[in-house]
Amino acid sequence: MTLADVRNRWCKFNNRDTFFTTGTDEHGLKVQNAAEKAAIEPKLFCDGLADKFKELAKLGDIKYDRFIRTTDVDHYAAVNHFWNTVNDNGYIYKGQHSGWYSVSDETFYTESDIVESIDEKTGKKMMIAKETMNEVIFQTEENYFFKLSKLQKNILDYIKSNPKFIKPQKYYDFIIHELESRELPDLSVSRPSSRLQWGIPVPNDDNQKIYVWFDALVNYLTSEGYPNAKEFPKPTHLVGKDIIKFHCIYWPAFLMAANIQLPEQVFVHGHWLMGGRKMSKSRGNVADPIEISNYYGSDSLRLFMMRYSVLDTDGDYNEKTLNALRSEFIDKFCNLMIRSLSKNFSIERALGRLQSNKLETLLNEVNDEEFKNSILSVQLQINNLKNDIDDDITNFDMYKATHKLFSMGPQINSLFDIYEPWKLKVKKDDDEMTKHHKQLKQDIIIFTALDSLRVLLLLFQSIIPQYSKMLLDRLDVDSKKRTVEYATIASDFTYGKNTTFKKGEKVPLTKLEVPSTV
Known part of the structure; x- marks a missing residue:
């Protein structure tokens, strides 16, 4: 189903x-x-x-x-x-x-x-x-x-x-x-x-x-x-x-x-096995989807099944693997949201700047070829994703589609690790040109990360509809703008207002411990 x-x-x-x-x-x-x-x-x-x-x-x-x-x-x-x-x-x-x-x-x-x-x-x-x-x-x-x-x-x-x-x-x-x-x-x-x-x-x-x-x-x-x-x-x-x-x-x-x-x-x-064997009450290797969904959330089970469901082989259910995948989703995408919506950045300024100007023009202003290539590479991959995973999902190769979506998480997060946008703070003694370039570079990083996350969440909707809705709601993405027409970079600038994370606030999806009985 x-x-x-x-x-x-x-x-x-x-x-x-x-x-x-x-x-x-x-x-x-x-x-x-x-x-x-x-x-x-x-x-x-x-x-x-x-x-x-x-x-x-x-x-x-x-x-x-x-x-x-x-x-x-x-x-x-x-x-x-x-x-x-x-x-x-x-x-x-x-x-x-x-x-x-x-x-x-x-x-x-x-x-x-x-x-x-x-x-x-x-x-x-x-x-x-x-x-x-x-x-x-x-x-x-x-x-x-x-x-x-x-x-x-x-x-x-x-x-x-x-x-x-x-x-x-x-x-x-x-x-x-x-x-x-x-x-x-x-x-x-x-x-x-x-x-x-x-x-x-x-x-x-x-x-x-x-x-x-x-x-x-x-x-x-x-x-x-x-x-x-x-x-x-x-x-x-x-x-x-x-x-x-x-x-x-x-x-x-x-x-x-x-x-x-x-x-x-x-x-x-194929069928779902457990420990490489057919599930059997007498063996005690039975997975109860109701118990799993009630504890981890049904989207966690959906995500696990789609990530490890290969049509021509039997799947092997493992609760620890399910929880690890759930945690990986939180690390890759929920934490990306927290980083992007930091109070250190001006979300509205970043969105407004990219709405008013062509990205290529702004990248040329930054005058950093390596930076330009990194940004364009991420955006190109994000823009190609909906076509890349279309055949996968149409042919029920959900594990391929899920893998491709997950693989973008580290690439987007690397923009923060490499370029450290929180360090691009404007100092009192900065001249106007330095100030402009710092803000410009920071805005491009934040926009690319945040808009990439928005697109990924749109594409995730078929696989994990509840988690996607939860995070899209947190980004304040209009419910009418969650269709394929908006699944590319710079196709929506109406979200993100007043979404900065407040001190101590957490994304409404937290990690769980696997019960000791497992």
């Missing part, structure tokens, strides 16, 4: 049309069994789960446009229409099915996809899926089938002709291998109502319920107004690596069968 939220915020920041959906897939045997175990009606069980995900999204400052549930009324209508369309186009038939079924994965596996294993707790022999390591049970039943085999070549041809359809590359290669290495069997797309009660009935056949993935994948169309909308955009999907086949093989096949255009792209991400 956070990866999608960052990209969505970035699109809105850049005035691009976007519609962000997330939500819950609620049907299927897994949910039915869990509701029975909890002695709750399936719908009430799902209501509680959906609320928890909504609360988590609110805590994480996830600004979705729609939270879609597969129990929504319009989704039922969309699934029924989609089934009938695919059926009318000749892609659905009834037959008998035998195979190894995983309740956890909600899917059948072939003999080559399973292996014998031993249950660690009971010592019982069982069969498991090689890919997910979840238990499978052999079943024979009458189902409706989707003619997946008929579309295998079409899917392969499409993906080969669109090499950016699946990203990162390793997952593109995986799907190509899947499509080239074996013939795809037709897919069972229903389950007997005698076994599965919690699902959408097959149109005109109450004895069968629609397969949960055929139902769930249609949510993308439901969100677009299917079947009533006349035009459908080409969406971008962001999915976990464990459900890549459903989104990159089954879903394209379903869409082809319904004569609906395929998504623009499918981005695949």
Whole structure:
């Protein structure tokens, strides 16, 4: 959700049309069994789960446009229409099915996809899926089938002709291998109502319920107004690596069968581990995002995830690393604000001077080539940042964008370390020319540092919206001037008045200690 939220915020920041959906897939045997175990009606069980995900999204400052549930009324209508369309186009038939079924994965596996294993707790022999390591049970039943085999070549041809359809590359290669290495069997797309009660009935056949993935994948169309909308955009999907086949093989096949255009792209991400291992309550290596956010702030967790989220690998959560990154943000950017807004400088004079004069002209007046190059280098890099990180964020390479933003902190701070603007005080015996040059040089340093910080905070808004707002508010940046049009040096001179730090005042973001229990 956070990866999608960052990209969505970035699109809105850049005035691009976007519609962000997330939500819950609620049907299927897994949910039915869990509701029975909890002695709750399936719908009430799902209501509680959906609320928890909504609360988590609110805590994480996830600004979705729609939270879609597969129990929504319009989704039922969309699934029924989609089934009938695919059926009318000749892609659905009834037959008998035998195979190894995983309740956890909600899917059948072939003999080559399973292996014998031993249950660690009971010592019982069982069969498991090689890919997910979840238990499978052999079943024979009458189902409706989707003619997946008929579309295998079409899917392969499409993906080969669109090499950016699946990203990162390793997952593109995986799907190509899947499509080239074996013939795809037709897919069972229903389950007997005698076994599965919690699902959408097959149109005109109450004895069968629609397969949960055929139902769930249609949510993308439901969100677009299917079947009533006349035009459908080409969406971008962001999915976990464990459900890549459903989104990159089954879903394209379903869409082809319904004569609906395929998504623009499918981005695949890894999972979060802890200590290099899958999180598990029994091992005690579980990270609670609610506890983390309540202690460090949700933006600290957002920042950590985006800095260390590399799509084609699993991430490794570490609380000490999260806190160190949070402290690094404070050192680089909060302290830069304190330095720039020191009572030793005239913020209004610096802003006014640069508003009234061209920077190049003022730099030539200073007549210091090294100084001029330092200032122009920082400003050039700042002005290029919004374009530099655009591809990164659009392609969900958030770690690259975050690294580029962080890398500017030391360069801006170095202006203070090298040129020590607090030493450029006007003395009583200074002549007018010396006085002018001291003030001019000081103003250029302060303006460059402060305006660079303003731009960086604008660009940080998608990643850490609360921290960015906090610091932009402290700079008194107009809320209407926090869009991409103002993400360059000298594009806004209306901020900074009466923002000088008073004695003893601190930035409203302070460092924390990692709890001793960690």
